[in-house]
Amino acid sequence: MTSTIKATLVGLACWLCMASASAGELEITHATVRLVPPVASATAAYATLSNRSAQALEIRQVTVNPAIADSAAIHDMQMHDGMMSMKALAVLNIPAGDQVQLQPGGKHIMLEGLKHPLKAGQTIELTLIFNDGSRQSFTAVVTDMRHQAHHHH
Ligand SMILES: [Cu+2]
Numbered sequence: 001m002t003s004t005i006k007a008t009l010v011g012l013a014c015w016l017c018m019a020s021a022s023a024g025e026l027e028i029t030h031a032t033v034r035l036v037p038p039v040a041s042a043t044a045a046y047a048t049l050s051n052r053s054a055q056a057l058e059i060r061q062v063t064v065n066p067a068i069a070d071s072a073a074i075h076d077m078q079m080h081d082g083m084m085s086m087k088a089l090a091v092l093n094i095p096a097g098d099q100v101q102l103q104p105g106g107k108h109i110m111l112e113g114l115k116h117p118l119k120a121g122q123t124i125e126l127t128l129i130f131n132d133g134s135r136q137s138f139t140a141v142v143t144d145m146r147h148q149a150h151h152h153h
Pocket of ligand 1: 044075076086108110
C-alpha cells in the first residue's frame with residue numbers, strides 16, 4: 001500500500017468519526033444496580049440515558065468487568081398472557097434530544113453469572129458500546145431498592 005492511499009484512508013476514517021454522534025453526548029444519571037440476596041446469580045442495572053446530541057444514538061452492546069459478572073445484556077420486560085417476561089434487545093435506540101429510562105418493570109441491563117455476592121454501596125463499572133464502535137463507561141452503585149417504592153424526582 002502506498003503512503004498516499006494510507007493517508008487518504010486515515011483521513012476518511014477520521015471524517016467518519018466526526019460525522020457520527022459520539023458517545024460523549026450521552027448523559028448517564030441515576031445509575032444503580034439492584035442489591036440481590038447472596039444466592040442470586042443475576043441482577044439488573046438501571047439508569048437514565050439522556051441523548052444531548054442532534055442525532056440518534058444506538059447502543060449495540062454492554063460490557064461488565066468479568067470479575068463482577070459473566071455477561072451484561074440489554075433486556076426489555078414484556079407482558080405475555082398476563083405474565084411478565086424478559087427479552088434481549090439487539091439494539092437500544094435513543095432518539096436525538098430524547099431520554100430512555102432503564103427502570104424496574106421496563107428496559108434494564110441484565111448482569112448474569114455474578115462472581116461474588118453484591119454489597120450495598122459497591123460500585124460497578126459498565127461500558128456501553130455504540131453502533132460506531134465508540135464506548136462510554138459509567139459507574140453504577142449497588143442499592144437496596146426495597147425501600148424505594150415512593151422514590152420521586
Ligand atoms: Cu433481564
